[in-house]
Amino acid sequence: MENKEYRSIHKSVRKKDSMQLLLGKPVYMDDITPKDALVVKLLRSPHANAIVRSIDVSAAKKVPGVEAVYTWEDVPQNRFTIAGQTYPEPSPYDRLILDRHVRFVGDAVAIVAAETEKAALTALRLIRVVYDVLEPVLDFRTAKDNPVLVHPEDDWYPPCPVGGDNRRNLVASDVSEDGDVEAVLKDCHIVLERTYHTKAFNQAMMETFRTYTEMDRYGRLHVISSTQIVFHCRRILSHALGIPKSRIRVEKPRIGGGFGAKQTAVCEVYPAFVTLKTGRPAKLIYTREESQIAGSPRHEMEIRIRLGADRDGKIRCVDLYTLSNTGAYGEHGPTTVGLSGHKSIPLYTGNLEAYRFGYDVVYTNMQASGAYRGYGATQGIYALETIVNELAEQLGMDPTVLRDKNMVKEGMRMPAYYNEEANACALDRCMQHCREIFHWEEKYPVRDMGNGKVRAAGVAMAMQGSCISRVDVGSATLKLSEDGTYNLIIGAADMGTGCDTILAQMAAECMDCSIDDVAVFGADTDASPYDSGSYASSTTYVTGKAVEKACAQLKEKICSIAAEMLDCRPQDVLFEGKRVRRIDSDRAVSLEQIAYKSQVFNNTAAEVTASHSSPVSPPPYMVGMVEIELDKDTGLVTVLDYMAVVDCGIPINPALARIQTEGGIVQGIGHTLTEDVRYDGKGRPIHSSFLQYKLPTRLDMGKLRVEFEHSCEPTGPFGAKSIGEIVINTPAPALTHAIYRATGVWHREIPITPEKIALSLTEKNNA
Amino acid sequence: MEIKLTLNGKTVTDRIDPDLLLIDFLRTHGCYSVKRGCETSNCGLCTVLMDEKPILSCSMLAARASGHSIRTLEGLQEEAADFVGFIADQGADQCGFCNPGFVMNTIALLREIPDPTDDQIRSYLAGNLCRCSGYDGQLRGIRSYLESRREKGGSHGK
Numbered sequence: 001m002e003n004k005e006y007r008s009i010h011k012s013v014r015k016k017d018s019m020q021l022l023l024g025k026p027v028y029m030d031d032i033t034p035k036d037a038l039v040v041k042l043l044r045s046p047h048a049n050a051i052v053r054s055i056d057v058s059a060a061k062k063v064p065g066v067e068a069v070y071t072w073e074d075v076p077q078n079r080f081t082i083a084g085q086t087y088p089e090p091s092p093y094d095r096l097i098l099d100r101h102v103r104f105v106g107d108a109v110a111i112v113a114a115e116t117e118k119a120a121l122t123a124l125r126l127i128r129v130v131y132d133v134l135e136p137v138l139d140f141r142t143a144k145d146n147p148v149l150v151h152p153e154d155d156w157y158p159p160c161p162v163g164g165d166n167r168r169n170l171v172a173s174d175v176s177e178d179g180d181v182e183a184v185l186k187d188c189h190i191v192l193e194r195t196y197h198t199k200a201f202n203q204a205m206m207e208t209f210r211t212y213t214e215m216d217r218y219g220r221l222h223v224i225s226s227t228q229i230v231f232h233c234r235r236i237l238s239h240a241l242g243i244p245k246s247r248i249r250v251e252k253p254r255i256g257g258g259f260g261a262k263q264t265a266v267c268e269v270y271p272a273f274v275t276l277k278t279g280r281p282a283k284l285i286y287t288r289e290e291s292q293i294a295g296s297p298r299h300e301m302e303i304r305i306r307l308g309a310d311r312d313g314k315i316r317c318v319d320l321y322t323l324s325n326t327g328a329y330g331e332h333g334p335t336t337v338g339l340s341g342h343k344s345i346p347l348y349t350g351n352l353e354a355y356r357f358g359y360d361v362v363y364t365n366m367q368a369s370g371a372y373r374g375y376g377a378t379q380g381i382y383a384l385e386t387i388v389n390e391l392a393e394q395l396g397m398d399p400t401v402l403r404d405k406n407m408v409k410e411g412m413r414m415p416a417y418y419n420e421e422a423n424a425c426a427l428d429r430c431m432q433h434c435r436e437i438f439h440w441e442e443k444y445p446v447r448d449m450g451n452g453k454v455r456a457a458g459v460a461m462a463m464q465g466s467c468i469s470r471v472d473v474g475s476a477t478l479k480l481s482e483d484g485t486y487n488l489i490i491g492a493a494d495m496g497t498g499c500d501t502i503l504a505q506m507a508a509e510c511m512d513c514s515i516d517d518v519a520v521f522g523a524d525t526d527a528s529p530y531d532s533g534s535y536a537s538s539t540t541y542v543t544g545k546a547v548e549k550a551c552a553q554l555k556e557k558i559c560s561i562a563a564e565m566l567d568c569r570p571q572d573v574l575f576e577g578k579r580v581r582r583i584d585s586d587r588a589v590s591l592e593q594i595a596y597k598s599q600v601f602n603n604t605a606a607e608v609t610a611s612h613s614s615p616v617s618p619p620p621y622m623v624g625m626v627e628i629e630l631d632k633d634t635g636l637v638t639v640l641d642y643m644a645v646v647d648c649g650i651p652i653n654p655a656l657a658r659i660q661t662e663g664g665i666v667q668g669i670g671h672t673l674t675e676d677v678r679y680d681g682k683g684r685p686i687h688s689s690f691l692q693y694k695l696p697t698r699l700d701m702g703k704l705r706v707e708f709e710h711s712c713e714p715t716g717p718f719g720a721k722s723i724g725e726i727v728i729n730t731p732a733p734a735l736t737h738a739i740y741r742a743t744g745v746w747h748r749e750i751p752i753t754p755e756k757i758a759l760s761l762t763e764k765n766n767a
Numbered sequence: 768m769e770i771k772l773t774l775n776g777k778t779v780t781d782r783i784d785p786d787l788l789l790i791d792f793l794r795t796h797g798c799y800s801v802k803r804g805c806e807t808s809n810c811g812l813c814t815v816l817m818d819e820k821p822i823l824s825c826s827m828l829a830a831r832a833s834g835h836s837i838r839t840l841e842g843l844q845e846e847a848a849d850f851v852g853f854i855a856d857q858g859a860d861q862c863g864f865c866n867p868g869f870v871m872n873t874i875a876l877l878r879e880i881p882d883p884t885d886d887q888i889r890s891y892l893a894g895n896l897c898r899c900s901g902y903d904g905q906l907r908g909i910r911s912y913l914e915s916r917r918e919k920g921g922s923h924g925k
Contacts, residue, residue, distance in 0.1 A: 018855035021863025022870060023847055024800025024840035031799040118784075206804050206812060206864040206898055256802075256864030257898055288805045496862025496899050655858040655904075662901030663861065690809035690896070698889045698902035 008508035008515050009718050012655030015501045016520060017254060017494075027254040029226050030285060033212040037281035038067050040271045041120040043110040043127050044294065045102035048136035048365040048683030049148070052100045052109060056128040060112065063126065065119030068278055070111040072098040075273065079155055080239040082265040083331035083370065084229035086471050086532055088159035090334040092171060094151050097240055097269050102131075103150055103328035104365050105684045106294035113274045113282055136365035136683050140300060140325035143169045143362035150328060150363035162334040164361070171326050171361040172334035176341075178415040179354025184317040188308030192391055196383040197749040198732070199677040200300040200325070201670075202687070203372050204695055205495075207256020208291040209267040213274070214281035216249065221272060223250040228262045228493045229533035230523045236265045237272050251524035258495035259667070260371035263535040264296040264331050292693060293685045296370025297677075299336050299361075300325040303383035313397050314351045315388070315406040318416075320344070322359040322380065329368035333361040336371065339465075340380030343619070346417035347384070347427075347461055349408040355416050365683055371535060373664065374728045377464055382750065385460040385733030390746060398444065399459050399737070400435055404428070407461065408621075410711070418469070420616050424711035424721065426647035427461065427621035433709055438625040438643040446741050449629070455640070457627045458737025462729035465617035466713075466722035467538035472613060474543030475529035476550040478507060479607035480558060482599060484578065484591030486511060490522040491531025492543045497724055498656040499539045503547050505652055506717055510551030512577030529609045537620075537722030540652060542612055544717035549610035558594055561604050565589045565597055618713045620721045621647040624665065624730025627702075630742040635757030637673055637739060639702035644730065646706065649713040649721035657723045661706045664727025670696040672732045672750050770833035774798070775842025783829050789815070792829035793839055800840035800867035804896070811895035814868040814875075815839045821875040840867045846874055853912040859904030861897070869895045873909060882913065 020027055057069040075097040083091035098108055110127055114120035137143050137150055145168050156166040163173035185191050207226055216222035221243070227233050230250045238245045255262065271282040286294075301324045308317035322340040326333030341357030372378075392399035408414060410425040434440075443457040467474075477489040488507050494500040504518040511518075522528055531543060560570040562580035566587055573580050581588035589597075598606035627641040642665055651657040674694040678686040687693040712719035732750050740746050745760045771780045774796060783792060790813045793801045803825055804812035813825040816838040840847060847870050851860075860866055869892065876883060876891040883891065888909055889902075897905065 012856075012858070014852075014855045015858060015860060017863070018858075018860045019848075019851065021860045022851035022854055022866050023844055024867035024870065026799035028802075028864065030794075035795075204898055206802075206810065206862065206896070208804075255862060257862040259898070288807070496860075496864075498858060498861075653858070655856070659858040659861060659900055659904045662903050663899045664901070666901035667898070689807045690805045691807050695896055695898065697893050697896065698906070699893050701902060704901060704903045 006509055008505045009652055010650060010654065011505065012653055013501065013505060013515055015498045016504060017500065028207060028256055029210050029212055029224055029253055032253055033224055033283060034281055037212060037283040038113040038115065038274060038278065039117045039120045040274055040282050040284035041112045041124055042108045042270060043112065043124050045105060045107040045109050047102065047131055047133050048105050048138065049134040050102050050131040051134065052102065053130045053132050055110065057110065059126040060123035063119050063123045065115035066123045067113045067115065067280065068274065069123060069127065070098065070273065072100040076242050078242060079157055080236060081331060082236055084232035084263040084265060084533060084535065087235060090160045090162050091332060092164060092330040093157040093159065094329050097273055104367055106367060107328060111270050111274060113278065137169065138365060138679065138683050140323065140362055140364045141302065143364050144360055150365060164334065169363045171330040171363060172337065173360045175356065175358035177356035181317055181319050181354045181356045184354040185306060185308040185319065188316055189311045190309050190391065190394065192307045192387055194387050194390065194748060195302060195304045196386060197302050198300065198379045198382055199750065200297045200367065200369055201372065201675055201677060202292055202295060202297045202693060203259040203261035204693065205257025205259055205261055208288055209286040209295065210284065211268045211271050212281070212283045213271040215275060215279055221248045221276060223248065223268060223272060224253060225250060225268050226255045226262055227252050227265065228258045228495055228535055230493065230525050231491060231530055232533055233265050233268055234525045237268060240269045241272060241276055249526045252493050255493065255495040259373045260375065260535060261296050262495065263371040263533065266296050288690065289688045292688045293367055296331060297367065298372040299333065299369040299376065301340060301379040303340060303379060305383055305387045307387050307391060309391055313395055313402045313405050315348050316351055316353045317355065318345050318348060318352065318384065319356045320384065324359060324361040325364055325366065325369065326361050327364055327366045327368040331368055331370045336376035337361050339376035342417060343377035343463055343465060344380035344384040346408055346414040347463055348406045349412050349414045349416065350406040366679065367685065373667070373725050375725065378729050381462050381729045382732040386736050389458070389733065389737040400431060400440060403431060403461060417619070423618055423715065424649055424713040425621060426709040426711040429709040430621060430623040430645040430647050433707060434623040434625050434643055434645040437705070437707065440625060443627050452632050454630050454632060454742040455627060456630065456738045456741035457625060458734040458741060459625050460730040460733035460737065462622045462726050463619040464537055464722060464726035464729065465619055466541035466716065467614055467617050468536045469614055469617040472532045472536060472538045472542050473530060473611055474538065474546040475531050475609060475611040476503070476543060476546040477529045477607060477609040478550040478554045480554065480595050480598060482592065482595040484595055485517040485519065488518050488520045488547065489528055490520065490543060491528035492539045493523050493534040495534060497660065498653060499534060502540060502652040502656065503543060506544050506547045507551055510548060529611070537725045540720050541716050541722050542614060544720060546610050546612040548717045549612055550608050553608040553610055557604055557606060557608060561598055561602065561606065562589050562594050565594065614715060616715060618715060618721050620649065620723060620726045622726050622730060624734045626734045626738050628735065628738045628742065630739065630757070632761060635754035635761065637754065637757065639669060639700070641703045643705045645709055646723065646727065647709045647711050648723040649716050650710055650719035651708055652718065652720050654708065657708065658706045660723050661727040662704050665704060665731055666696050666701045668728045668731025669701055669735070672735045672752060674700065674751060676751050676753060768830060770830055772832050772834065773836040775838055785830055787829045789824040789827045789829045789832050793824060798839040798841050802864055802867060804865065809896070811872060812865050812868040814871040816871060816875060821872050840871055843874055850909070850912040854905060854908035857904040857908045859900045859908050861899030865895065865897045869897065869905065885910070
């Protein structure tokens with residue numbers, strides 16, 4: 001496969017929308033929607049847990065330009081989830097559009113719609129609310145079976161049996177295992193037991209949450225939203241508003257980043273409700289503060305691991321328990337937690353004799369969490385990779401050699417990964433390659449630079465999945481136009497990742513045409529074929545395969561139209577890209593002629609729709625190595641060199657795969673070193689702006705180097721697996737490792753800020 | 768109040784509220800390239816040129832721009848088109864939302880320092896956040912533009 005010559009695949013072509021984006025053309029929601037829409041603003045709770053005793057909106061309604069003010073009394077009383085997941089959703093139905101019970105600082109209390117932003121903001125200030133303030137649950141370690149219930153309501157409803165119980169603040173709970181964990185641990189020479197803590201990091205995509213709604217020319221609700229999930233969004237709105245899906249159309253324009261945040265319908269219900277009530281166009285654009293405090297960040301997790309190994313470094317047992325904090329609502333709570341074990345433990349399939357993976361997901365009175373690139377795997381891999389580094393240091397063994405001994409290899413069956421086989425796995429080659437080009441042998445030893453600064457290195461491996469097996473559906477519609485070019489219509493959502501382009505590359509490869517001859521459109525619930533949406537690392541792998549299928553089917557149709565023109569049977573012609581030829585002669589018709597024929601006295605549609613789902617979710621693999629310089633006086637960590645080698649199968653577009661990797665690494669560096677999530681004693685978030693929540697700048701990431709080791713996934717399109725999520729998983733454990741090497745201190749909570757490092761060194765020196 | 772300014776070479780007169788921010792004035796006048804990313808002067812998405820110097824339009828009142836010349840990416844399409852293809856070749860445009868501010872500041876950089884070093888590029892653009900690309904692709908794009916310009920004999924150098 002690797003040596004095959006492709007025309008369009010495995011090529012670094014420009015994204016189809018590149019020049020529009022780079023030249024600042026109006027392509028995002030707020031650029032393309034009418035300016036006279038009602039401005040929607042939300043009044044947000046100042047309390048972490050409270051009941052609205054009374055709410056007086058009379059003064060607010062009198063503000064000139066205010067069209068409407070809605071409170072909990074005005075909205076439908078059927079609970080729903082805003083998690084973008086396939087029905088029936090694993091996430092509990094625990095939300096109302098507005099609830100009398102507000103459950104975190106920032107929870108919506110009232111909706112204001114006004115002609116201008118100024119009028120809306122004035123009205124917000126004039127709403128008088130009397131709250132019965134309740135004690136909040138702010139420590140997720142004490143949430144389970146806490147006498148204070150985050151969701152005491154009787155109509156709390158879990159559509160799937162995931163072990164949740166709202167009377168216990170529990171969203172989900174489970175244990176799975178293979179082998180006799182206790183017996184194997186007892187037999188191990190070394191058993192390490194450690195606990196790690198990761199926080200609720202924000203996606204911080206540059207375009208905040210935003211939605212425009214209007215009644216269209218058929219009197220239907222037309223939603224233009226910055227979303228990764230047009231179809232799920234339509235279903236969520238239908239549930240929330242109590243109107244049929246046929247009365248809703250959801251489309252996405254270009255999206256200014258998502259990273260999973262927009263896999264949850266964070267803001268869609270509010271303007272939709274306004275438009276439905278008033279009949280008028282409405283627009284809601286979250287401020288950065290709202291995106292930070294009332295968005296859908298990563299789940300905070302505490303992960304306890306017992307790792308059993310022999311003296312020679314054979315890792316025989318992993319016992320992993322995750323406590324996950326879903327915050328005030330349960331979006332993606334039951335599913336993210338699963339990845340913390342299922343997408344970390346299989347890395348050590350090599351000698352694993354037994355594993356156990358248990359978890360609890362709890363409610364607290366903090367911002368609700370959701371989907372963020374990595375989706376629980378990031379947290380689990382941080383913990384497992386760190387304890388493996390701790391084991392290596394304890395054994396005095398090179399941590400890359402320790403991994404060589406234990407890692408999953410091609411052909412192995414992975415009991416901890418749904419018993420799937422590692423069809424295509426180049427993890428061993430990734431490690432070897434990374435070691436060589438990073439110069440691990442030189443950089444691993446700690447080097448004192450003589451000026452209070454120390455240089456050191458760290459390593460980590462990672463995996464992810466490619467799609468949710470047996471769930472995700474990808475689809476593609478392919479149509480022939482009369483000039484012999486194609487329209488590719490998808491329901492997957494390009495959020496900057498370049499999926500429109502890589503899917504066009506696949507279509508061009510299959511149809512033997514230029515990528516310029518494939519026009520891509522997506523995504524719109526009225527026009528696109530059903531697709532679960534762009535998440536779970538599924539688009540390349542699942543929708544890509546749907547494109548392949550659609551191309552094969554369209555070729556058949558084209559050949560059948562051509563056969564009629566060539567007076568022969570369809571099996572007697574050959575598709576040659578620009579033309580179809582009779583096998584037995586040189587008689588041929590051009591694609592253009594066939595396309596025109598398809599529009600005259602024709603009963604065969606020159607278009608097809610194909611869908612694809614996968615029974616497996618082949619993991620991509622990766623190795624990351626980092627070299628840092630650490631200032632022992634200030635605790636400042638400077639990233640000097642980050643080297644990553646990724647096995648994403650065959651990269652469809654190497655330039656885009658590389659940028660995905662670089663972007664993921666820098667996000668990972670951010671949540672390991674600078675992005676802190678903090679609340680005050682009353683549950684009020686402190687990380688509410690970019691002044692406090694420090695994203696990495698281009699001065700913070702050092703030198704990045706990314707390379708690929710190819711494997712060929714037999715179930716993927718052109719041998720491809722996923723790339724989008726895995727790339728965020730190595731920085732936290734690799735940096736934690738390097739910081740230990742430089743200081744002799746293991747930090748078991750991220751982020752590891754300079755203050756924490758400096759304080760730990762003071763403590764160490766005093767001890 | 769009434770203000771009069773030059774917007775992308777054309778004189779614009781308008782009555783505005785005194786507290787109107789320049790970013791909102793510009794978007795009202797069709798300059799949709801100007802994006803709001805943070806409201807706290809941290810992200811650089813709203814960068815425009817005032818009297819040919821880069822400023823953050825979210826942190827300036829429209830009234831203060833009265834009597835000045837403002838340029839947005841809408842008015843610098845040709846100068847931008849000169850180098851943004853090199854960013855596209857790297858795939859570093861990604862979601863694109865930060866691109867206009869980044870492109871505006873890069874234009875300012877290349878006017879001020881026609882042949883910058885990598886460190887000069889990084890520090891000049893440090894205020895332009897990008898959450899997608901990891902920054903390195905943007906740097907490679909600028910670098911390959913500079914190299915191609917040098918090969919062509921520096922004809923585009925200002």
